[in-house]
Each structure stands twice: as structure tokens, then as C-alpha cells.
Amino acid sequence: xLDKGTAATDDCPMVRIPGGRxxxxxxxxxxxxxxxxxxxxxxxxxxxxxxxxVIFVHGLGQxxxxxxxxxxxxxxxxVPRDCLHAxxxxxxxxxxxxxxxxxxxxxxERLLAAHPASGAMSARVNLVGHSMGALSSRWYAARxxxxxxxxxxxxxxxxxxxxxxCPQPDGTGHGxxxxxxxxxAGDSAVQIALNGGPEPxxxxxxxxxxxxxxxxxxVAPDATRSILYLTVQxxxxxxxxxxxxxxxxxxxxxxxxxxxxxxxxxxxxGNFRYTEPSGxxxxxxxxxxxxxxxxxxxxxxPEPGATTSTSDSVHRTWHSPQSS
Numbered sequence: 001x002l003d004k005g006t007a008a009t010d011d012c013p014m015v016r017i018p019g020g021r022x023x024x025x026x027x028x029x030x031x032x033x034x035x036x037x038x039x040x041x042x043x044x045x046x047x048x049x050x051x052x053x054v055i056f057v058h059g060l061g062q063x064x065x066x067x068x069x070x071x072x073x074x075x076x077x078x079v080p081r082d083c084l085h086a087x088x089x090x091x092x093x094x095x096x097x098x099x100x101x102x103x104x105x106x107x108x109e110r111l112l113a114a115h116p117a118s119g120a121m122s123a124r125v126n127l128v129g130h131s132m133g134a135l136s137s138r139w140y141a142a143r144x145x146x147x148x149x150x151x152x153x154x155x156x157x158x159x160x161x162x163x164x165x166c167p168q169p170d171g172t173g174h175g176x177x178x179x180x181x182x183x184x185a186g187d188s189a190v191q192i193a194l195n196g197g198p199e200p201x202x203x204x205x206x207x208x209x210x211x212x213x214x215x216x217x218x219v220a221p222d223a224t225r226s227i228l229y230l231t232v233q234x235x236x237x238x239x240x241x242x243x244x245x246x247x248x249x250x251x252x253x254x255x256x257x258x259x260x261x262x263x264x265x266x267x268x269x270g271n272f273r274y275t276e277p278s279g280x281x282x283x284x285x286x287x288x289x290x291x292x293x294x295x296x297x298x299x300x301x302p303e304p305g306a307t308t309s310t311s312d313s314v315h316r317t318w319h320s321p322q323s324s
Contacts, residue, residue, distance in 0.1 A: 049080065049082075049083035049115050051126070051150070051297050051298050052083075052123075052124045052125050052126050052150045052151075052297070053083045053084075053085060053111055053112070053115055053125050053126070054074065054079070054083060054084050054085065054125070054126045054128065054293075054297060055085050055086070055087060055104075055107070055108065055111065055125050055126070055127055055128070055137075056070065056071070056084075056085070056086040056087070056128045056129075056130070056133075057086075057087055057104065057127060057128065057129040057130065057133035057134075057136060057137040058086070058087070058088070058089065058092075058130055058131075058133050059092075059129075059130050059131025059132035059133045059134075059156075059158075060092060060093055060131060060132045060173060060174055061092040061093065062092060062130070062131070062133075062281075063088050063092070064086035064087060064088045065086075066130065066281060066284055067086045067128075067130075067284060069284060069285045069290075070128070070284055070289065070290055070293065071084045071086065073287060073290030073294075074290060074293065074294055077290065077291075077294050079294070079297075082115075083115075085111060087103070087104060087107050089103055089136075090103060093172045093173050093174055094136070094172075094173055095171050095172060095173055095175070095176060095190075096132075096135045096136050096139050096173055096176040096190045097139055097143075097190060099136040099139075099173065100136045100137070100139040100140040100143075100144060101139075101140075101144060104136060104137065104140050105140060105144055105145065108125055108140070108145070108148055111125070112125070112148070123148075124147070124148055124149060124150040125148060125149060125150065126149075126150055126151040126152075126153070126296075126297045127140070127141060127149055127151065127152045127153070128153045128155065128293060129152070129153070129154055129155070129157060130154075130155045130156060130157070130281075130284065131155075131156050131157060131158060131239065131240075131280065131281075132158055132173045132174070132177060133157075134154035134155070134156075134157025134158060134159055134231075135157070135158060135159070135173070135176065135177065135190065135194070136173070137152060137154075138152060138154070138159070138194060139190065139193075139194065141227060142194060142205070142206050142207075143193065143194070146206060146207045146225040146227060147224045147225050147304075149227050150226075150227065150228070150297075151227070151228045151230070151296055151297050152227055152228070152229050152230070153230045153231070153232065153293060153296060154230070154231040154232065154246070154248065155232045155283060155284065155289070156232070156233060156234060156237055156239070156240060156246070156280045156281070156283060157231060157232075157233075157240075157246060158177045158180075158239075158240050158245055158246075159195075159204075159231065159245055159246060159247070159248050160180055160181050160191065160195055160244070160245035161176075161177040161178060161179060161180040161181060161182060161188060161191050161245060162177050162178070162180050162239060162240050162241050162245055163178070163179050163180045163241040163242070164238070164239050164240070164241050165178075166178035166179050167179075175188075176188050176189075176190040176191070177191075180241065180242060180245050181195075181198065181242075181244075181245065182195075183197060183198055184197070196216075199215065200212075200213045200214065200215040200216040200249070201215070201216060201217060202216065202217055203216055203217045203218055203219040203250060204216070204248050204249040204250055205227070205229040205248055205249065205250035205251055206219035206225075206227075207219055207220070207221050207222065207225035207226060207227050208221070208227050208228070208229045208250050208251065208253060209221065209226065209227070209228050209229075209252070209253025209254060209301060209302065210229060210250045210251050210252040210253040210269055210270050211250065211252075211253070211269065212249055212250040213249050213250070216249060216250070218250075221302070221304065222304065223304055224304050225304060226301075226302060226303060226304045228252075228253060228254055228270075228296065228299070228301055229248055229250065229251040229252070229253075229270055230251055230252065230270050230271075230272065230296055231246055231247060231248050231251055231270065231271045231272065232272050232273075232274060232283070232289065232292065233246040233247075233271075233272070233273050233274070234273070234274050234278045234279060234280065234282075234283050235273060235274070235275065235277070235278070237279075237280050238280065239280045240280070246271070247267065247268060247271045248270070248271060250270075251268070251269060251270025251271055252266075252268075252269030252270025252271070253269070253270065253301075254299055254301055256292070256295045256296060256299060257295070258291070258292065258295065259291070262288055262291065262292075263275045263276040263288050264288070264292065272292070274286065274288065274289065276288070
């Protein structure tokens with residue numbers, strides 16, 4: 001899928017035509033400005049995002065439209081539409097750190113500025129990163145601004161890279177993902193920074209609520225940083241090779257009470273497999289994934305500064321969405 005490569009503007013043309021038509025065009029101009037204001041986060045009409053805004057982050061060669069179904073589904077479940085956002089990277093193959101530092105980070109700041117703080121949670125966001133977007137969003141959460149992130153969810157995420165169509169040029173997002181499970185910085189400096197080497201060493205989910213593997217460095221939640229990490233994978237993903245790349249150590253830490261017959265299997269704490277037939281991108285059109293994200297972002301959990309053990313489970317009762 002090609003990147004959109006387009007930018008929105010809040011400027012509307014002022015057209016002057018003598019006589020009665022001038023009034024018609026003036027009205028049209030005002031309507032244009034009003035419609036444009038609805039498409040932008042507005043400080044004066046910011047929604048109550050008590051669980052924090054949700055930001056969807058796309059992957060290689062994609063754009064924000066890939067999240068249309070998830071955004072519509074969450075809105076139907078009661079999440080205010082002004083709290084749901086999807087970022088368009090300027091290039092669909094940006095290097096991971098560049099994408100996070102130069103585009104995602106300022107996007108988050110602009111978004112939070114448009115949502116005046118009404119409590120501790122509203123100053124943090126929920127990130128949903130798809131495919132390569134899992135790496136750029138995790139670079140932001142783990143390395144840049146963990147204090148800004150409440151929930152991080154990976155869908156079909158190349159969390160430890162992928163051997164699909166390797167090698168790839170350096171300085172690109174795909175290059176950062178090749179090869180999977182990088183053994184040194186020469187393979188992928190980004191992977192080593194996020195995941196460490198072949199043995200458990202660094203904390204793959206710093207400030208997370210989950211429990212890290214024995215031998216891994218543990219960076220515990222503290223007074224300003226506390227993140228719920230979750231991953232979602234499909235049963236067979238031809239783009240993420242090997243499948244073990246999809247799992248993240250130290251994820252979880254909360255118990256999501258999904259519906260009894262929901263098509264999910266928790267392979268390891270915080271790492272879920274979607275059991276219905278689906279593809280790498282097709283899972284984004286699943287209502288079950290809408291439900292999963294809804295439960296994750298709305299779940300009660302220890303807030304920064306709380307002295308709750310990471311082994312504690314916090315339960316959220318499932319409420320069926322109202323039919324639209």
C-alpha cells in the first residue's frame with residue numbers, strides 16, 4: 001500500500017465575488033472552516049479521554065486508513081471519537097528511531113496539548129502499533145517518553161525483527177528489522193537497544209506491569225512511569241518470521257476478562273494469539289480485536305506511584321457493546 005504523502009491544512013480560501021454570490025461564497029467559506037475544525041483536535045471541544053487518547057501507528061508501506069475499522073468499532077463502543085487518532089508517517093519505511101523521535105514524539109505532544117489534562121491518566125496515551133509500527137511505537141514508549149504511555153499494544157508486530165525479504169538497506173525501517181533476533185549492533189542497533197542479545201539481559205518491557213524472565217534486567221514501574229504491554233498475533237503470519245518474534249518478554253501484568261468464547265489464546269503472559277483464520281493485516285478488521293483493545297485501554301490498573309506488586313492481577317468486567 002502506498003503512503004498517502006498528503007498534509008491537511010486548516011486554511012480555507014476566501015473567495016470574493018461581487019453581488020449576491022459573494023454572500024453565498026462567504027457562507028461556503030465559513031462552512032469549510034467549520035468542517036476543517038472538526039477534523040482537527042480542538043482544545044475548546046476536547047473530549048473526556050479519561051483513559052487517555054488512543055494513537056494507532058502503521059507499519060511498512062501503510063497509512064492510517066488501515067485502522068478505519070478499529071477506530072469505528074471503538075467509537076461504537078463508547079470511546080469518544082476525538083480520543084481516537086491514527087498517525088501517518090511521512091514515509092512508509094522510515095528508520096525506527098527516526099520515525100519515533102521525529103514524527104511520533106511531536107505528534108503525541110500536539111495531541112496531548114489538544115486534550116487538557118483532567119487527571120493523571122489523561123496526560124498519557126495508549127499506543128497500538130501494527131507490524132513495523134510496533135517497533136517505532138515501542139522505541140517511543142521504552143526509550144523516549146515512557147512517562148507519556150499508559151498502554152502499548154502490538155498487533156502483528158515484528159517485536160524482534162523478521163527474516164522476511166532480508167537483507168534490507170540500512171537506514172530504513174525494514175533494514176532495522178533484518179535479520180530477526182539480531183545478535184549484535186551490526187545486525188540491528190535498534191533491536192539490540194530494545195531487546196538485547198540472544199540471552200535474557202535487557203528489559204524488553206521497561207516500566208511494565210508484567211514479570212520479566214529470569215536473568216533479564218528489570219526496570220520496575222515508578223512514580224511517573226507505568227505501562228501495560230500486550231501483543232497480538234495471528235496463527236500464521238507470513239511477514240513475521242520466525243513467529244517467536246511476535247512475543248514480548250515481561251508483557252501483561254493484568255488479567256483481561258475476555259468473553260468466554262472470545263477467539264483468544266494467551267500463549268505467555270500478555271502475549272495473545274487470535275485463533276480465528278486471519279492474516280497479518282486482516283486481523284485489523286476483526287471485531288474481536290476491537291473488543292480486546294477496548295478492554296485493554298479501559299482496564300483499571302496501578303497508576304504511576306502506586307505500590308502494587310507486579311504479580312497482582314487487576315480484573316475488568318466485560319460489558320457487551322451496545323448495538324449501533
